[in-house]
Amino acid sequence: MKYSAAKIFLEGLFGNRGWGKAWREPEPKKNYDVIIIGGGGHGLSTAYYLSNVYNIRNVAVLEKGWLGSGNIGRNTTIIRSNYLLPENEPFYEFSLKLWEGLEQDTNYNSMVSQRGVINIFHSDPQRDAFVRRGNAMLLSGADADLLDENALRKLCPYLDFENARFPVKGALMQKRGGTVRHDAVAWGYARGADMKGVDIIQNCNVEGFIIKNGVCSGVRTSKGDIRAKKVASCVAGSSSQVMSTAGIRLPIESHVLQAFVSEGLKPILDNVITFGAGHFYVSQSDKGGLVFGGDLDGYNSYAQRGNLPVVEDVCEGGMAIMPMIGRARLLRMWGGVMDMSMDGSPFIDRTHIDGLYFNGGWCYGGFKATPASGYCYAHLLATDSPHPVARGYKLDRFRTGSLIDEKGVGAQPNLH
């Protein structure tokens, strides 16, 4: 069923009775070409691009809970491609381009809103680093603007320019960055993949792999064994758990990242703002809530909830940079499980087991990567060679030393 304004009008007139299921709810078949483990953003986008671009349609997505129940369902919805390193920037720029055409692609309004992402700097060294980054973005074909203090004042007069502990000296802005309605991304991809015949199977827990002589030929699930030529893990925070059943240890730790939303407010914040001298980033959703976050809690966790010190730290950062939000009230806080890698960059790679593929290590940056991650993973699954923009995302890079460490903090996941 194609969604359109006319369809909405007609349905409205006749009591909205004609809306069909957004996707089927099939039972698993015995055999697939590709099984994707994980019905989150990346898993669903992989299925979407496999079926829509690479024409591989005998695909199942296995989700242990409900569709989109992972981090795609709880994040701060920011998209951007303001990366520094040559292994990252082209990938995220590819992702941003896919975002820009997503709605027309999937016939689903995921409300991609290019409101502009502003990273504030507070010192000369920070400015130097941002200049380097902005230039790397431009050299890669992305957009970037350097704002001096005056330009930033015009754009964001509410920032604390007068009484700041760390002076606001300017910002690096990516105008094409912005926000997206996160759940809609999962739904749009799910619907698009389903229409091409992909089976999305919810409440199906993968308990292990069928591996013989170094070849993976399927998975053991709560709904029985399912065979496939290729099995693709795409489970973010659960990566270590799932892959350990194949005997694989990963350069990944699972950490909790909290996010916060305020009560609904009339529009006051047009852009995405990132505070450079504290841990705080914020945007205002179309519904009016201030959606914000900060640092990881900093310890390994699968608990999907965080603790107070980080909540306070994030709000301190918020009040330091924009003291006008003091009277906005925090409505909800939640925690997601982040698959933090050892250099802060992800993996899209084959494993040493034939037929078993791995996508993970997205850290807290997985949301903005959703389209490109799926596209590149689909490319790898379809062609058995890495997509050109994802060549760096190898599992063995720590052994060889090809690190992709944007933040420069080394093998300590909670600092990335």
Place this chain on the structure above:
Amino acid sequence: MIIPHPHLGPRDACEFVYKGDAELVFRPERVAPVDYDTFHNYLYLRQNPAGAHKELWYHEYGDRSWLVVTRNTQTHEILKVEFASEYLSGQKDRKSNV
């Protein structure tokens, strides 16, 4: 969270700095010929269990001790706290095996 320090009693986790997997105390020694794989595995690969996890916490705003804390990563329940040095001396065989 509250970490029950072996000597100082219950302390808010905000007094501590987290490092991660307690396996990091078992650093391999460089001997010729250099075994890069062992170093790689030591530095980069993690068990990352969903359950009891031995991990390193540094009491930065306290007695400056490095502690090995056994904590459940699903419930955050703390099961055991030892000084890193104590933990190491309880694992002497382990150390020489690396």
Place this chain on the structure above:
Amino acid sequence: MFRLENRGLINREKRLNFSFNGKKLHGYEGDTLASALLANGNHLVGRSFKYHRPRGIFSSGSEEPSALIQLGLGANTEPNIRATTIQLFNDLVANSQNHFGPLEWDFMRVNDFLSPFLSAGFYYKTFMWPKSFWEKIYEPIIRKAAGLGKLSGEPDPSTYDKGFLHCDLLIIGAGPSGLLSALMAARGGAKVIIADEDFLLGGSLNGDHTQINNDTGVNWVKKTIEELISFKNVRLMPKTTIYGAFDHGIFGALEIKTNFDRIKSDKPRQVLWRIYAKQSVLCSGSSERSLLFGNNDRPAIMLSRSVRQYCNRWGIIPGKKISIYTNNDDGWITAKDLKEAGCNVVMVIDERPDIIAPIKNVDYRLGKKVVETKGSLRISSIRLDDGTKVETDCLAVSGGFNPNVHLTCHERGRPQWQEKNQCFIPGKTPKGMEVVGAASGVFDLNSIFEETTLKMKKILSYLGYKHRKVIKLTADHKPYNVSAFSKSLAKGKVWIDLQNDVTIKDIKIAVQEGFHSVELLKRYTTLGMATDQGKTSNVLGLSVLSILKNKPIEEVGTTIYRPPFTPVPIGAFAGRSRGKHFKPFRLTPSHQWAEQRNAVFVETGNWLRAQWFPLAGERTWRESVDREVLQTRESVGICDVTTLGKIDIKGRDAGAFLNFVYANNFGKLAVGKVRYGLMLRDDGIAFDDGTTARFSEDHFVMTTTTANAVTVFRHLEFCRQCLKPAWDVHLLSTTDHWAQFAIAGPNSRALLSEILDPKIDISNESFPFMACGKVSIFNGIEARLFRISFSGELAYELALPRRYASSFMEHIFEIGKKFNLVPYGTEALGVMRIEKGHAAGNELNGQTTANNLGLGKMVSKLNDCIGNTMSEREKIDGEAVLKLVGFAPTNKMQSLVAGSHFISKGKPAKLANDEGWMSSVAFSPMLNKSIGLGFIKAGDQRFGEKVDSVNPLNKEVIEVEITSPHFFDPKGDRLRG
């Protein structure tokens, strides 16, 4: 007037003026804004989120979904304040929210007529054509329409504070079960905190006409509180919401400190407490829920218990013709109390056919349902399923009670279904938490008292306190009975979430489209995502879902409540850490001295350092910096370098330890000598650098960079305690003890000689480059002297006890006059280090290796030291090794820009041709041109080559020549002189 005489817990002596939408009104002390509005006959207070339907006061507590107002004016204005929880104060100003035009005539109510087209998820299906219209046309309209209240856009003028409390027992809620728990714990000797969000402790007892042990409930509350106050071990915290339960018995609490004169007070408006409790008792009571019928959202349709509370606690007649619609016994209590108060109760409708009406002096219908209502800005009539039409201006609805289980979910416990009372009760609770009273699904007072007594005995003995006998409490309460949820869907426009405008139809569509998992439903319809977090809507929504899925409600599941229980201001979470107090300041020992000389300061980490010292007549910062550099290089300058981390390393194995933590060899450093040290991380990347001096066999003094002082110390402690536990090594930070000054320039030795105590010889022979020693200055002040140089000049660093630093600066500048001594700041320091090609923070950015920095040869190949092994990985330095080299513009007039990238001549500026980047730049007054340091592929083999330094951010390209990084005095004659 709508106020009853002689009824209610308000102070009629104290009249309070307030305004609503500009209308001047009054209430009394003890009122909430909601009760005061109702007392003035005002039901309509706002508009709903999506359809802009008129909204009235629905409840009397923090579950309120509808009566959200904009409180206060100007910078003090606060959005989305629940009128039901705000304690009335004099001169309160309230305005309604979310309407265009007057509240009574909101132009946006057109949405209501368009509602068939605005059903659940409609926006996902449209607004996509043409592509550009989303951001230009549709989204701005949606954004403008969305949201409820407004922020002022000005800095929050209030102050907030935080604090920490500790107790044996935290009691959450001061209703009957909470007060009894507190009393038992207090008498037993436990350290107790009892907190309640209301300004009046007592919970439901304040709004009920209950008898407890032959006294009124209100009197029992009063006596109990009096007794509690008399205990030293009890802290009563009214106006305090426990907003969250966190790991290991930590609770978040928000205490409202000021309501009166809130604008004038300079004291914190709210205090955010972190409460550490060994045990907790959740006594949060229950919230009433509504019933589902057509147009069940009109103003003056209220929760039944709230209507009763307004009548009993605030002495208010909420309507002239009140009807009551219930499915349980509690609705009848409302009827009884209203009658007693003299209100006109026109009808009681009870869904249950087979009960005996508890009161007879009222018109009632059993086994009937309300199916439709009428009224535009306030309900005017209802229609029953038998067609009966009843004129009514206030409908009190009771659909049963939901225990307030929220805090039990904060550690992801899932509530369980209790069939008997048709509600969710706590499942697994956070460790150490017990739930009593209505919150645990027990609804009659006698059972509550019994249950509380039993559970408290257990808790007290667990905590190690005695249980002292408490008189048995008996109340005139009857067991509670409620009918099961309807098995058929109500017809018409039936609201579930009053604030977000989620109706039964929306749930139908969501299920029809496959969004039938509870979480998907919530996300697709926004059910339960309003500011009440679904307190009034979740269970109703589940009951509808259960009908649609034809599954019992317990199988449909429930969503998890997340903190906070009620919304908490971001300002309160930040406390006092804002503005200049966001992070503490660290000041150098010469700070005051520098301040007096008009120094310009710069933030480096938490430190404030003098950046330069402008003199009268200097117009630009460059003038000052150039002068400081020239004067230093010409004669002598002094710079406060205290901020560098200083670590005392002592012990028998200190030398071996340094050899392990530094990548270069430290084994053979002689006593009285200093060496440059490069520290790697274990992954082989450069971590930090500095110098380490050896004062004796077992005593070294290490310096670190300012930025890494804390992390290096932590890392060293890790190496000491976890990697080399058998070694005798001791670490201590002495950064703050020693004031340290760099004294640089050709005359530095001469200047030093003037202050050193006479017998100390610092001639080049006895105190050569890289020497160190203990000295004394100014007649016996112990100091440490290092002959090291960051500037490339003949230079020393002198460390003296911090206490003498101010006086030292005064004196040395007096003495230094004859040498034309100049103070220099971090800018001049930076210029001189770039002139000398020294790497600093911009180069040691956590991504560069020793090889990149040109220090590859230093890294030990033999020893085991941190980082050397992994630094040998084949690809760690990249394909062609980036090398730190110097850059100078071929056109001397051009200024280099840090952050530019390098592209070989003739190649287009794009990623594939990117060869490196400029890390630091400065204007060199010695060379009279702009110079830079940067990393470029194979740079050390390309001296003399010209490349483009591109800065597309500024659309500029500068041709630069690759040079040695040592721009000035490359052989180092000056520093050895």
Place this chain on the structure above:
Amino acid sequence: MDKKISPTTPLSGLHSVIGNVTLNEVNPEIFCISIPKEMNKKVASEFKRILKFDIPIIGQSSLNKNSTIRLIRNSLDQFFILFEKASEVAGVMNSLEKYFYITEQSDAWVGIEISGKSSYSCLERICPLDLSTESFGVNTAVRTLMEHLNVLIIKTTEESFLLLSASSSAKSFLNAVETSAENIA
């Protein structure tokens, strides 16, 4: 020119009374004593011999007879010793130096003594520790985190505490304490 430089203190001898809280700057002479590995077993006896009083357990402090010297045990192998009178330093330290590693710390710290009825309510706003008598008796001495700062807090009497924090951030620390005192006044 008189070749003599003079000392200053981080808070220039602060004395202030805010509501029921009194704040005074104090400047004890402070030394850090680290225990060489081989001395671990003899620490108690050596200290006792030199100082003539018992060493405390970790997190506690003990005093000499005249209460002019306070020994604080920071951790297993580290002590702080505080002298009220500079005149007593040399004698004690010369003896200790023979057996232990000594590092002077006096100028690394700023000392604020807080006393008065409201000391507890004042500290409640910044100190995460339970300072009640049951869990924090007189002479307890531990480090903790207050307003982003590392603070060594010592309970000197039932109604007074000595707070030691880094001298470079003395003003911010004072501000933290004063703000608390004002907020509760």
